[in-house]
Structure formats: C-alpha cells, structure tokens
Amino acid sequence: MSYKTQCGRWRPIAKLAQKKRSSPWLSDLGKAVLSLAFVSFVAAAVAGIASPLFFAIVFSAGLVIAVMRALFPPGRLFPIAFASLLAVYAAIFSLFVDEIFRGIDDFALVVGFCLPIAFFVIGCGIRREQIKTLVAHPTIRSEQRVLRAAAWLVPVFLIGATVVLLSHAFGPFLNPDLVFLAAMSLIGLVVLGVSRDVAIFLVDAGLLFKEFFRRISRLVILAFAFVTFYSLIVILFASAYRLISVYTSQPHFRVAEALRGLTFSEAIYFSIGTISTVGYGDIIPYSNLARVLSSVEVFCGIMLLLFGVSELLEYARERRQDRPHKN
Numbered sequence: 001m002s003y004k005t006q007c008g009r010w011r012p013i014a015k016l017a018q019k020k021r022s023s024p025w026l027s028d029l030g031k032a033v034l035s036l037a038f039v040s041f042v043a044a045a046v047a048g049i050a051s052p053l054f055f056a057i058v059f060s061a062g063l064v065i066a067v068m069r070a071l072f073p074p075g076r077l078f079p080i081a082f083a084s085l086l087a088v089y090a091a092i093f094s095l096f097v098d099e100i101f102r103g104i105d106d107f108a109l110v111v112g113f114c115l116p117i118a119f120f121v122i123g124c125g126i127r128r129e130q131i132k133t134l135v136a137h138p139t140i141r142s143e144q145r146v147l148r149a150a151a152w153l154v155p156v157f158l159i160g161a162t163v164v165l166l167s168h169a170f171g172p173f174l175n176p177d178l179v180f181l182a183a184m185s186l187i188g189l190v191v192l193g194v195s196r197d198v199a200i201f202l203v204d205a206g207l208l209f210k211e212f213f214r215r216i217s218r219l220v221i222l223a224f225a226f227v228t229f230y231s232l233i234v235i236l237f238a239s240a241y242r243l244i245s246v247y248t249s250q251p252h253f254r255v256a257e258a259l260r261g262l263t264f265s266e267a268i269y270f271s272i273g274t275i276s277t278v279g280y281g282d283i284i285p286y287s288n289l290a291r292v293l294s295s296v297e298v299f300c301g302i303m304l305l306l307f308g309v310s311e312l313l314e315y316a317r318e319r320r321q322d323r324p325h326k327n
Contacts, residue, residue, distance in 0.1 A: 032065050035083035042087040046094040056110040057090050060117050067121055072132055081206035086117070096160060100167045101180045108177040112184035119188035123195025131199040152194040152201070159186050222315055226308045230275070233304065237297045238264065238271035244289060252290040255283050270294075275301035 039061040047053035061083050068082060093113055097104070124131055163183045167174065191198060244252050245261025253262055253270070262270060262283070270283045274294045285291045 036061055039083055039087045042090055046090050052106045052110050056113055060114055061086050071124060071128060081202040085202060100164060101176050104176050104180055108181055112180050115184045115188040116191045119192040120195055120198060123192045127196050130196055134199055134203055152197045155190050156187050159183060222311060230304060233300055234271045234275055238267040240293055241267040241270060250287055252287040253283055254286045259286060274298060
C-alpha cells in the first residue's frame with residue numbers, strides 16, 4: 001500500500017480525532033464566554049458601565065477563569081462555577097457597600113473587591129495538589145458534606161455583621177476607607193485559610209448546576225409543547241380583546257383612567273398578565289364582555305398549568321421506571 005493511499009485511508013480518522021480533541025476546548029470557551037457575559041451583565045447593574053468597579057469585576061472574572069484553567073486543567077466546571085459565584089459576590093458586595101460605605105474612594109472600592117479574590121487564588125496555588133485532586137475527580141456529595149463545605153460562609157457573614165454594628169455605633173469616629181479595607185482584608189484572610197473548602201463548594205455547585213441542566217434537557221419536548229400551547233392561548237385571547245375593541249362601540253377596558261379599546265400590543269400584554277394571574281392593574285376590563293373573556297382566560301391558564309405540571313410529573317415517573325430496564 002502506497003503512502004498516498006495510507007494517508008487517504010487514515011485522513012478521516014485523523015480529522016475525527018482532531019475534532020474530538022478540539023470540541024472540549026471549544027465547549028469550555030463557550031462556557032467561559034457565557035460566564036463572562038453573565039458577570040458583565042451583573043457588573044453593569046451593580047456598578048454601572050463607566051465605573052472602575054465594573055472593569056474590576058469583569059477583569060477579575062476573566063483573569064480568574066484563565067488562572068483556574070491553567071492551574072486545574074481537568075476541572076472544566078471549576079472556573080465556570082467560580083465566575084458564577086463571583087457574580088453573586090459582586091451583588092452582595094454592592095449591597096454591603098451601599099448600606100455602610102457609600103461614597104468611599106473608588107480606589108479603595110476596587111482594592112477591597114479584589115482582595116478576597118486574590119487571596120483565594122493564592123490559596124489555590126498553595127493547596128494546588130489537594131484541590132487538583134478534588135476538581136479532577138468531582139463527585140456529588142451528601143447533603144451534610146455540601147453544608148460542611150459551605151461552612152466557610154459563616155465567618156464571612158460574621159465579619160460583615162460586625163462591621164455593620166460598628167459602623168452604626170461608631171460611624172462618625174471611624175475612617176470609612178480604612179474600616180472597609182480592614183474588613184475586606186479579614187474576609188480575604190478567611191478565604192485564604194479555607195481555600196480548599198471554597199474549592200469543594202465550587203465543585204459541588206458546578207456539579208449541581210450540571211445535574212440540574214441535564215435533568216432540564218430531558219424535558220425540552222414537553223416544555224416546548226407547553227410553551228407553544230400557552231402562546232396560542234395568549235394570542236387567541238389577545239385577538240379577542242383586540243376585536244371587541246375595534247368592532248364594538250362600547251368601551252371595554254380602562255387604560256390609565258381612560259375608557260378605550262386596546263391596541264394589539266396592549267392586548268398581548270394584557271393577555272399575558274391575565275393568563276398568568278399577575279394583573280398589574282394598569283389595564284382593567286371594564287365591560288361585562290371583557291370581564292367574561294378575561295375570566296375564561298384565567299381558567300384556561302390555571303387548567304393548562306395543572307395539566308403541564310401533571311404531565312411533567314408523569315414523564316419523570318416513567319423515566320424513573322424505565323431506567324432500571326435500560327441498565
């Protein structure tokens with residue numbers, strides 16, 4: 001067999017192997033991009049796009065994902081879980097600052113935010129071998145082990161509560177910038193000391209997210225059918241609201257204290273609020289016909305919800321019964 005023939009024979013296999021090798025990297029890149037987008041969205045809401053804190057949050061997320069990926073290559077869920085936790089941390093940090101340290105210097109704000117993250121990365125570097133074993137062989141732990149892994153949050157919240165009490169008691173006599181940096185440094189030292197527990201917490205969170213989305217993916221067909229039928233009912237009743245507004249002379253709705261008909265966009269909005277039984281109160285059915293139609297839509301929405309939940313439970317029960325037969 002010639003060299004050219006051999007190359008032609010093995011080329012598809014080589015391409016397939018190359019595709020398999022590149023797929024996890026592309027998948028990880030996509031997860032990292034989505035995580036960064038989520039963190040950026042939260043950072044924009046927390047700090048504002050023009051704030052130095054916004055750039056600190058986004059830059060910290062991107063840097064930590066890259067560093068964690070370099071330190072722990074097998075742990076694909078680890079950097080993503082940390083990015084998600086970073087978004088939660090940014091939200092809590094914003095509430096903490098708004099409650100106590102509003103108006104502190106931007107430099108102190110950025111440094112204080114980054115201190116616990118930097119200490120955690122340092123702790124991961126110190127305990128690299130221990131954490132590497134955890135992230136390389138992740139397993140979903142029992143409820144007690146998950147709670148034990150999350151116990152590191154207790155001293156962090158105690159520090160925050162202590163700072164709140166001190167600020168209310170001795171606020172005029174304290175330098176807010178120094179108190180803030182001292183509090184964030186203490187939190188950073190706690191995170192440094194329990195970096196392994198934080199890593200366990202992140203691994204468990206990543207596995208729970210993965211298991212949740214795996215279970216959700218099984219219900220895609222049922223969810224799509226439910227949403228489709230739900231949308232049809234919304235459009236059906238919105239069309240009815242629009243038609244009675246156009247082809248009858250009597251006003252059927254009260255909109256912003258004015259009696260008038262609905263545009264189709266308003267009818268869609270009112271139909272969604274009615275079928276979900278939210279009822280914001282900005283559009284109110286005024287005539288008996290509009291009230292009857294909205295009441296029927298509420299009934300249809302409740303029955304559809306009960307039917308959908310029943311079908312989901314039945315489907316989950318059938319899957320559990322079929323699982324032993326497949327094994």
